[in-house]
Amino acid sequence: GAVVSQHPSWVICKSGTSVKIECRSLDFQATTMFWYRQFPKQSLMLMATSNEGSKATYEQGVEKDKFLINHASLTLSTLTVTSAHPEDSSFYICSASSFGGRGSYEQYFGPGTRLTVT
Amino acid sequence: QQPVQSPQAVILREGEDAVINCSSSKALYSVHWYRQKHGEAPVFLMILLKGGEQKGHEKISASFNEKKQQSSLYLTASQLSYSGTYFCGTEKKYSGGGADGLTFGKGTHLIIQP
Numbered sequence: 001g002a003v004v005s006q007h008p009s010w011v012i013c014k015s016g017t018s019v020k021i022e023c024r025s026l027d028f029q030a031t032t033m034f035w036y037r038q039f040p041k042q043s044l045m046l047m048a049t050s051n052e053g054s055k056a057t058y059e060q061g062v063e064k065d066k067f068l069i070n071h072a073s074l075t076l077s078t079l080t081v082t083s084a085h086p087e088d089s090s091f092y093i094c095s096a097s098s099f100g101g102r103g104s105y106e107q108y109f110g111p112g113t114r115l116t117v118t
Numbered sequence: 119q120q121p122v123q124s125p126q127a128v129i130l131r132e133g134e135d136a137v138i139n140c141s142s143s144k145a146l147y148s149v150h151w152y153r154q155k156h157g158e159a160p161v162f163l164m165i166l167l168k169g170g171e172q173k174g175h176e177k178i179s180a181s182f183n184e185k186k187q188q189s190s191l192y193l194t195a196s197q198l199s200y201s202g203t204y205f206c207g208t209e210k211k212y213s214g215g216g217a218d219g220l221t222f223g224k225g226t227h228l229i230i231q232p
């Protein structure tokens with residue numbers, strides 16, 4: 001159980017174009033999903049929190065107009081990188097939260113999407 | 119604020135034990151542990167909550183000392199499959215409840231040699 005998928009797994013796009021990344025929880029419903037970014041040999045950095053049916057909450061320094069997040073259902077969240085530039089090239093990973101009991105929420109990560117902007 | 123992990127890297131022979139530490143300067147509600155292999159997403163290992171609990175999963179266990187704001191991950195009789203980068207993630211519980219995003223440490227690289 002607790003499987004999260006991401007699509008696409010790898011994308012190359014030209015500078016100035018937009019890219020949409022999908023994150024799906026396959027066998028459970030996730031009220032909350034998270035988007036992280038990971039640069040090579042670095043840790044994961046939280047970008048935003050996505051709640052079903054409401055606006056996403058962005059971390060400080062993350063441009064909400066550039067990274068559009070939509071959480072239309074309990075199993076799907078999307079991240080759109082608008083007007084992508086080479087500095088946006090990174091490994092984007094989503095996670096979906098699942099109630100683990102005793103007030104805790106476990107987070108399960110998708111396989112990630114490697115974005116390369118040329 | 120990012121938790122601090124130590125050591126940064128460790129090389130072991132198969133069958134040896136390892137301890138990975140995670141400490142925070144802020145009060146914590148929970149600590150999450152993950153293992154990530156190169157080019158892959160992090161895999162959930164376990165979560166520890168306030169209350170000083172300990173948990174175990176096969177030969178991997180962990181403890182959480184909320185007073186010291188520290189957690190440790192213990193790997194006993196390590197196997198080749200344990201190789202990877204281990205991250206601790208910390209969570210602040212907001213008054214509204216629900217899931218909270220994680221702040222990850224820089225990771226500990228573990229290499230297990232035959």
